[in-house]
Amino acid sequence: MSSMDAHKKKERVRVHFPGAVDSHFSQVLEIREKMEPIDTFRVMDTDGTVLDPSLEPKVTEEFATKIYKDMLTLSIMDLILYEAQRQGRISFYMTNAGEEAYIGSAAALELEDEIFGQYREAGTLLYRGFTLDQFMNQCYSNDLDYGKGRQMPVHYGSKAHHFQTISSPLATQLPQASGAAYALKRSGKKNCVMCYFGEGAASEGDFHAALNIAATTSAPVIFFCRNNGFAISTPANEQYKGDGIASRGVGYGMHTIRVDGNDVWAVYKATQEARKIAVEKHKPVLIEAMTYRVGHHSTSDDSSAYRSKKEVEDWKRHDNPVVRMRKWLEAKGWWDESKENAHKTEMRKAVLKSFAAAEKRKKPAVSELFNDVYDKLTPQLLEQKKEIEELIKKYPDHYDTSNYKAE
Amino acid sequence: MSSPLLKKALVVPITSVRQALLRSNPGMLANAALLSKRGYNSKNGVEMTVRDALNAALEEEMTADEKVYLMGEEVGQYNGAYKVSKGLLDKFGPKRVIDTPITESGFCGLAVGSAFSGLKPVCEFMTWNFAMQAIDQIVNSAAKTHYMSGGNVNCPITFRGPNGAAAGVAAQHSQCFAAWYGSVPGLKVVSPWNSEDAKGLLKAAIRDPNPVVVLENELMYGISFPMSEAALSKDFTIEIGKAKIEKEGSDITLVAHSRAVGFALEAANLLEKEGICKAEVINLRSIRPLDTETIINSVKKTNRLVTVEGGWPQFGVGSEICAQIMESEAFDYLDAPVVRVTGADIPTPYAKNLEDFAFPDVDVISRVIKRSLNKKIGA
Numbered sequence: 001m002s003s004m005d006a007h008k009k010k011e012r013v014r015v016h017f018p019g020a021v022d023s024h025f026s027q028v029l030e031i032r033e034k035m036e037p038i039d040t041f042r043v044m045d046t047d048g049t050v051l052d053p054s055l056e057p058k059v060t061e062e063f064a065t066k067i068y069k070d071m072l073t074l075s076i077m078d079l080i081l082y083e084a085q086r087q088g089r090i091s092f093y094m095t096n097a098g099e100e101a102y103i104g105s106a107a108a109l110e111l112e113d114e115i116f117g118q119y120r121e122a123g124t125l126l127y128r129g130f131t132l133d134q135f136m137n138q139c140y141s142n143d144l145d146y147g148k149g150r151q152m153p154v155h156y157g158s159k160a161h162h163f164q165t166i167s168s169p170l171a172t173q174l175p176q177a178s179g180a181a182y183a184l185k186r187s188g189k190k191n192c193v194m195c196y197f198g199e200g201a202a203s204e205g206d207f208h209a210a211l212n213i214a215a216t217t218s219a220p221v222i223f224f225c226r227n228n229g230f231a232i233s234t235p236a237n238e239q240y241k242g243d244g245i246a247s248r249g250v251g252y253g254m255h256t257i258r259v260d261g262n263d264v265w266a267v268y269k270a271t272q273e274a275r276k277i278a279v280e281k282h283k284p285v286l287i288e289a290m291t292y293r294v295g296h297h298s299t300s301d302d303s304s305a306y307r308s309k310k311e312v313e314d315w316k317r318h319d320n321p322v323v324r325m326r327k328w329l330e331a332k333g334w335w336d337e338s339k340e341n342a343h344k345t346e347m348r349k350a351v352l353k354s355f356a357a358a359e360k361r362k363k364p365a366v367s368e369l370f371n372d373v374y375d376k377l378t379p380q381l382l383e384q385k386k387e388i389e390e391l392i393k394k395y396p397d398h399y400d401t402s403n404y405k406a407e
Numbered sequence: 408m409s410s411p412l413l414k415k416a417l418v419v420p421i422t423s424v425r426q427a428l429l430r431s432n433p434g435m436l437a438n439a440a441l442l443s444k445r446g447y448n449s450k451n452g453v454e455m456t457v458r459d460a461l462n463a464a465l466e467e468e469m470t471a472d473e474k475v476y477l478m479g480e481e482v483g484q485y486n487g488a489y490k491v492s493k494g495l496l497d498k499f500g501p502k503r504v505i506d507t508p509i510t511e512s513g514f515c516g517l518a519v520g521s522a523f524s525g526l527k528p529v530c531e532f533m534t535w536n537f538a539m540q541a542i543d544q545i546v547n548s549a550a551k552t553h554y555m556s557g558g559n560v561n562c563p564i565t566f567r568g569p570n571g572a573a574a575g576v577a578a579q580h581s582q583c584f585a586a587w588y589g590s591v592p593g594l595k596v597v598s599p600w601n602s603e604d605a606k607g608l609l610k611a612a613i614r615d616p617n618p619v620v621v622l623e624n625e626l627m628y629g630i631s632f633p634m635s636e637a638a639l640s641k642d643f644t645i646e647i648g649k650a651k652i653e654k655e656g657s658d659i660t661l662v663a664h665s666r667a668v669g670f671a672l673e674a675a676n677l678l679e680k681e682g683i684c685k686a687e688v689i690n691l692r693s694i695r696p697l698d699t700e701t702i703i704n705s706v707k708k709t710n711r712l713v714t715v716e717g718g719w720p721q722f723g724v725g726s727e728i729c730a731q732i733m734e735s736e737a738f739d740y741l742d743a744p745v746v747r748v749t750g751a752d753i754p755t756p757y758a759k760n761l762e763d764f765a766f767p768d769v770d771v772i773s774r775v776i777k778r779s780l781n782k783k784i785g786a
Contacts (some may be wrong), residue, residue, distance in 0.1 A: 017553035114524065157556050164523060170545050175516020176548065182517060185526035186502065205540075209513030216508055217517070296449045372558035373592050375616045378648065401555035 008111045038258045043265040046319050048327030050265075052362055057265045061334045067107050067127070068325050068335065069343055071100040072121045075322065076347045077132065078295070078357060081139060081153075085299040089359065090139050092153045094120055098236035098294030099228055101321035102196070103127050104264035105287075108271035109194055114180050115163045116173040116195040119154055120226065128161045132350055135324055141402060143405040148372070149364040171201040174210030174223065178284070181219035192220040192278035194271075199288075200231020202245045211252040214284035222274045223249075223286045226261060228293035233306040240277075249286030261289030261319040265328070292319065365405040366392065453639060458628040460566075460602035461491045464609035465529065465660070467641045469499055472527060475613055475749075478505040478514055479531030479568075488533045489569065489628055515541035520550050522564040522618075528585040529613060532568035535584045535622065542587075549618040550593030556571045566610045568774045570622035570715045571665055572599070572766055578754035581762075583718030585664065589694040589727070595647050598622040600668035602632040604692055607645030615647060622694070642781065648696035652705070656687035659776055660705040662728055663715040664691040671715045674772040684780055694724060702728060703737040709743040712781050717766055720749040744783040748775050 012024040025390050043055045050056050056065070080096040086094040099120065106124035109115075122135065134146075141149035146158060147165065157165025163242055164180070167173055177195035184191050201207060202225060214221050225245045229236050240250075249256030256275050259270040267289055274285035294313045296303045303312070319328075329335035366388065370381045377385065392399040455463070469475045481488050483496040483506040495728035496504040507514035511532065518528035532538040538545065549562050572581035588596045595617050599605040605623065612619035637643055653668060654675055659667075662673040668690045675686035687705050689699070707714050712732060725747035732738060732745060751765045 061487040116520075146557050146559060150555045153714060155555070157559060159559050165552060165560055167548055167552070167555075169543055172516060172543060172548050175513045175544070176523065178513075179517035179520025179522070179526075179528075181520075183521045185527070198665045206512050206516060206543075209510040211517065212508050212510055213513035213517050217505070219517075299576030316490065372554045372556075374553075374595070375561075379700075380696055 011110070012043065013217070014094045025269060035243065035247065035250070037243045038250075038256065038288075040258045040260050041266050041270055042260040042263050043241070043269060043323075044324055044328055045252040046262075046324055048324045048329075051326070055265070055269070057268065062106070064329060064332070066335055067103055067268075068322075068329055070103050070123060070126050071264075071322050071325060072340075072343055073132075073347045073351075074100055074103070074126055077122075077126075077135065077351050080351050082295075082299065082349070084139075084355065085378060090153050092299055093139070094154050095295035096120055096123055097317065099226055099291045099307065101262050101264045101267050101291065102224070102226060104267035105271040105289075108268050108275060110111070110191060110275075112162055112189070113191045113275070114177075114184065114193045115161075116177040116193060117156075117163065117166055118170070118173065118197045119166050119168075121196045122154065122156065122197070122224065124194075125156055125158065125161055125163050127235070128163070130156070130158060130161055130163070133355040135358065136351075136354040137361070140358040141363065142358055142361035143364050144361060144366070148368045150372075152164070152331055158232075158354050165247070171197060171206035171210070173197065173330055174201075174206050175213055176212055178214040178217065178219045181214065181221035181278075181284070182217060185218075185220055192275055194222050194224060196224045196226060198231060199225055199229075199236055199245050200234065200239055202248065203231075203239060203372075205369060208248075208252075210256060211248065211286070215252045215254050218282045219281050219284050220278040221284045222271065222278055223284065224271070224293060225286070225288045227288055228261075229298065230289045230293050230303070230307075232297040232301055233303070235249065235306075244288055246286065246288040246292075249288075251310075255283060255285045255287070256288070258288045258290065260344075260402065261291030262319050262324060264321065264325045291321070321329050323335035362405045363403055365407050366401060369407055412538055418536060426489050433444060436475040447668070449757075453634045454631040455602045455634045456629055457599070457605045457628075457724060458489065458491055458608040458630050460632075460634070461609055461623065461628075461776065461786045462493055462495075462604045465492065465495060465612070466498065468529075468610055468613040469495065471504060471641070472613075474525065474527045475529065476505065476521075477529045477531060478507055478518055478528060480507055480509055480533050482506060482531050487531070488768050489625060490530070491623075491628070495652055511537050511540035512544060518564055519544050519562060521547070523552065523560050524560045527563045527565075528704045529565045529567060530540065532566065534556050534573075534580060534625070535568050535570040535721070536580050536582065538568065538584070539565065545588070545594070545618070545620070546591050550591050553617070554593055556638035562614045562777050563617045565609070565615075565621060566618070567609065567612070567621035567623060569625035569628070571624050571626075572750065572755055572762075573625040573717060575757065575759065575762065576778060577757040581755035583622075583665075583716065583750065584620075585622055585694045585716070585722075586723045586727070588622075589697070589724065591695075594617065595619040596622065597647055597692060598664040598694050600627070600690050601630075602634055602662075604645065604651075604690070606634075606638060607643055608647065608692060609753045610754070611644040612646065613758070619647065622665065623745075627666055639701055645692065648698060650692055650701040651690045652687060652701065653690045654686070654688040656685040656709065657710055658684035659686045659711040659713065659717060659779060660689060660702065660709045661686050661713050661772070661776070662689045662702055662725075664694065664724060665669060665717065667715040667717055670767065670769050670772055673769045677769065677773055683777065686776060691724070695729070697727065699728075699731045699735065700768040703735050706732060706737040710740050710744045712741070712777055713748060713775055715748045715772055717750050720752055722749055723747070723749055725749055741784060743784060746775050746779050748772055 106127040137144040139153040155166040243295040518530040
């Protein structure tokens with residue numbers, strides 16, 4: 001009989017320390033390095049075949065095709081805006097290629113659930129009805145941009161779509177999401193907050209602070225980690241040790257799910273269940289969606305410097321979330337080649353039309369330089385404003401404002 | 408976040424810290440008695456400590472507006488590390504007085520997020536020193552989101568806690584953040600001196616739709632000041648962005664904020680008694696927006712300026728005032744160069760004798776005033 005077996009036979013005595021109430025005293029010195037790895041929930045295989053008939057999504061044709069159409073539209077918009085950046089027409093862009101299945105998470109939310117994105121979640125806005133014009137106006141920072149030309153491209157925000165304006169510093173949105181969840185809880189609304197981030201951001205202190213504060217304040221928030229394998233160039237295996245990001249959730253005493261992030265229906269189902277826990281039990285949930293970033297990190301990155309083109313091509317070919325969803329739809333008889341071509345052609349036209357219209361519009365008015373620093377202009381801001389107005393008036397040749405919206 | 412050990416030390420109620428200090432240094436007793444007797448605001452006989460004034464401000468604003476809530480380390484059960492939130496948990500319950508884990512970036516971020524969603528959080532930092540763990544949330548999120556969202560997202564939040572040097576807690580707990588936050592567009596920054604300032608500015612901060620940083624001072628918490636009839640009202644607020652002339656004078660202008668206002672006043676009174684000069688003392692009250700107009704008008708009258716603060720000299724509040732005066736019409740009225748009286752340009756030492764050297768006192772201020780009076784530009 002080993003000492004462990006002998007130990008097991010003894011009556012287990014629960015500790016009386018306030019810091020770990022579920023622990024028992026033991027005479028075996030245990031040095032634990034690993035827990036059982038958390039499984040990855042999957043509904044479909046890479047060919048779009050549902051693996052367990054009981055998991056067959058009970059959805060309408062309209063609902064399923066909308067998700068797929070948005071995935072396609074997103075990839076078309078990405079292609080065109082990526083090229084626009086390459087041509088110097090906008091300064092910056094970030095594509096979603098390889099991760100489009102996260103749209104399944106948006107489909108599982110209510111429209112009044114608040115979204116805090118990181119930056120690669122344009123698809124959730126698209127799903128909520130943010131129009132192509134609205135995307136393009138932001139990327140072109142023209143006079144119709146909700147952000148009044150104050151943020152870099154892809155830093156979208158829309159109150160009407162319950163989408164918090166994107167903030168560049170990584171992971172700051174996580175504790176903020178807990179705060180928005182606290183506000184929702186206090187309001188008594190049956191809603192939750194959805195907060196997206198990447199596995200790289202999970203190394204930030206704010207990630208840990210947010211999970212702890214959400215758990216201890218019982219905030220109705222879903223933390224959705226897009227684990228796409230790379231934080232710019234740093235691969236996941238150099239980013240962290242342990243069983244992915246999901247293991248952190250368990251560590252913070254949170255409900256945790258790991259899901260195949262390239263499987264729309266798995267993402268959809270996981271988010272549905274997470275939402276139930278958040279809204280009904282007022283508890284935070286962590287979802288880790290495993291995926292692969294096919295595109296470069298941003299237009300400031302060239303990923304061929306740290307991974308082979310073949311690797312990327314293999315992912316595109318063998319585990320493509322768009323293809324997987326298309327195959328599922330085709331098997332249902334809800335999609336085919338002609339629909340595919342028709343939607344692609346229509347969307348390409350629509351994107352280009354919005355793009356050209358946004359590019360032509362005037363830029364925000366000069367006064368927008370000073371507005372919104374505070375609710376009202378302070379004496380110091382008024383002084384600055386007056387100074388620039390006088391300069392523009394005095395030297396019209398040096399300060400050409402013909403391309404700015406009139407005051 | 409500082410080490411838990413240090414935090415624990417700070418958690419000792421300040422009254423007992425002060426008593427301990429007084430026991431070991433009787434000289435300070437006389438000073439404290441002087442401070443607590445001094446009053447400049449009213450004569451109706453009602454006195455209140457700065458701590459109670461802050462407590463009243465919180466209590467009144469939480470009563471007036473359901474959206475206002477307080478969060479921070481030890482603010483509830485323990486009534487606050489410095490007892491500023493005394494009784495609030497009992498009155499408003501745990502939904503509105505929230506004890507947080509020791510995670511500044513976490514609870515500060517939570518407060519910011521809840522402000523984006525329409526609540527009006529008062530986020531207490533046990534001291535502003537610990538807020539550096541959360542400075543990204545304050546500077547990059549709270550201050551800029553209204554602007555960057557095109558005015559679509561408001562952040563009506565109040566950040567508050569003790570700022571500046573305390574007594575005997577060394578470099579990591581003794582520094583002034585007025586210059587740090589004062590440089591950030593999108594933030595408003597106030598620095599109260601007495602009980603009226605504390606109540607009026609904190610209430611104004613809570614009501615303000617913008618993020619406001621309230622820099623209190625631990626060493627002032629236990630000091631009593633008279634409260635005017637108006638200041639006792641629940642409707643009392645002090646306009647953010649306006650300085651107050653605490654004492655009128657004609658020979659030299661002293662500009663100070665926070666605890667240094669008391670020292671400046673003391674020096675002014677001393678020199679007046681000695682028949683040396685009549686100094687005008689300006690209590691800044693707000694660091695941002697900075698009320699340069701009041702300073703300029705005063706300098707035009709007195710032709711001399713000395714700034715007094717506990718913070719460091721380089722890029723400090725005094726430096727900013729110097730620059731503003733240089734660029735204004737007041738420059739032509741100066742009869743002597745502006746002088747900054749500041750904390751020494753060193754991390755604050757622990758040992759009392761060294762610490763005393765690190766910060767300006769009444770004697771230093773008086774000497775600087777005399778020197779300035781004797782100087783003349785070009786002479």
